Amino acid sequence: MSIYDTLNDMQKEAVFHTEGPLLILAGAGSGKTRVLTHRVAYLIEEKGVQPWNIMAITFTNKAAGEMKERVQNLVGFGSDQIWVSTFHSSCVRILRRYIDRLGYENHFTIYDTDDQKSLMKDVFKRLNVDTKVYKERNILAQISKAKNDFISPEQFASDNQFDFTKKKVVECYKLYQELLKSNNALDFDDLLVKTVELFQNNQDVLDYYRERFKYIMVDEYQDTNTVQFKFISMLAEEHRNLCVVGDDDQSIYKFRGANIKNILNFESVFTDAHVIKLEQNYRSTQSILNAANEMIKNNTERKAKTLWTDRGDGEKITFKMVDFAQQEAVYVAESIKKYVEEGKNYKDCACLYRTNAQSRLLEESLMRYNIPYKIVGGVNFYQRKEIKDILAYLKTVNNGVDDLAVRRIINVPKRGIGSASIDKIQEYADTNGISFYDAARDERCLEHIGRSASKVKSFVDLIQVLRTKNEFIKVVELIDEVTEVTGYIRELEADNTDESKERIANIEELLTKAVDYQMKAEEPSLNGFLEEVALVADIDSLDPESDYVVLMTVHSSKGLEFPNVYLCGMEDGLFPSYMSISSDDPLDIEEERRLCYVAITRAMDTLHISCAKQRMVRGETQYNKMSRFVKEIPMELLDTGMKKAQSPEKEKRRITRPTQASSARDIINSKAFEPRQFKVTKLTGLEYAEGDRVKHIKFGEGTVVTIVNGGRDFEVTVNFDKVGVKKMFASFAKLKKL
DNA sequence: CTCCTTTGTCTTTTT
């Protein structure tokens, strides 16, 4: 009996095939992580491969951590020598050692999206770009696309030399790169690009890593882009032991430059590649798989596969259509409540949606029902103002070359250094070819700026003191020092609002993370901390120990599984998104369908699909049809909740019931559970009485005729001047007394 | 220089 006996035949084949290129087409839930971990174990224990000769690349830090842990359980000895990490952190590790060969300093900083945007703003200013014509986001997207395809600014220029619309973009790309370099910074895409450049120009470095990584494995291969492909194929070229695992049906990151051809054409690039399909699913019921299979069949660009399981049919998929988006949220909350009352756990439930904006309604509803929840994604912890401010201080202390960071905090908290002074310092820096911080330190520069000079001086002194201290103290203490000396915390405390309290809590959270880092890291350093912080995704913070419902986008849910899944907002225009419907490229819809496939296959036991006829999007009401994807699921797999109705008469009634009333009822019901801490207008005691003049948002002004206490809510009858008598629920009508 | 109001953009998804 060996550890490999638990694998099925196909999985075994994948594990035992260790030499040469291997493509594993692993359907959702087919145990690909098991295969990967067992393969690592097999390499070490049966093939005598040294652990440090193995590299495994995953998509998220979380996946990397999980894989490490599972390998550890299988192998035990030496597993910490295996290089298990994401593309980005692998590259950072390599670049920290060798990037000086490309003329950067080894302690470079990593720019996130916000930093990129500010830098691009700077570029626009310097190039006199009309912000009415060009958008930072748009230009950055084009640059990112170029980088993902490994196109340098020069190449990009010559590719587009006859395209006048691209002329500005070309200039921006060039200057953007120059500024990044002078700030000693790399953006996310650069991490890959620079590593590949490093390999191309330094044979010795490439040889070193080729020798080191004799066996390479890549997870989520369908989401790799061209640079990433270059990166791994360069590394694997000599030993050719490249094993990639992926599912073309789960390729959902085209917008980020993922090249689905990497997986579809793997066999034509590596002609001797062995291909293995894993189609047995160990996660979901057959009903769920059937739904997923039937839907994904509608895609043209895919390698045919059909998932199956021996788990049995299981329950049908519930489908619920409601009138208003609010009701959908209530429905989900009630359903979760029932689920938990059956003795099950919150943490087994997940609410998935297409866009982050949808989380709000769900959040409010879950709150009312006292259901613990956690939102993944949205505004990333590290994107919050206070966190970015503190980190900018740390960056400035660590590396005064990052102009963005310095400019961000030179007047935070306010110390009387306005934009005029900042501009002057920048000007001085530019003309003398030095960094912003060095300019601020320069006596001669300060002469130009008059009154604020002393203030700039004291800022510089502050940083210098922190720098000196940094030599002796830990990261945690440095953060404490920063928040203390600058008066950052004091200012927030003085504010004493809910918001400022939350900010302080966030800063404390950052301190916890720093302590965490301090204990975990082999050689803790300020630089190391900043680096780790730059590469974490929100999904990495999911804690399997605590019991809460998880809310996230379908994108974030990739690679996860939950016994009970709610798929919300299944409406045409939302999912599939309006963008993909109106696109002239039919492949855009296919990408959405794959996304939907990912969503459905997250579910293990039960899946609930819901949609609303009416919903507010971007401040305007939208009326959407049920998603076309739902229609692609065979009816017999769906439980619409209609069956129990005995007579067709009854059926008809529930459909034609006035929408306002039913929606009001749901909202009232939801309020019955409302714990005290939430600010919702109390139902007892209306601000108006019979005979009062009131105003309704839609019907205009009118006179209250009667108010009837209907138990949970008041039923108000109003005679409106323009539209006549209307009956409505008080909590829903939101009448204002005049 | 700071604070307040107005205006505009966003919403598709993220390492």
Add this chain to the structure above:
DNA sequence: GACAAAGGAG
């Protein structure tokens, strides 16, 4: 509808 950026008043 929410939030950031820009513009104007003090």
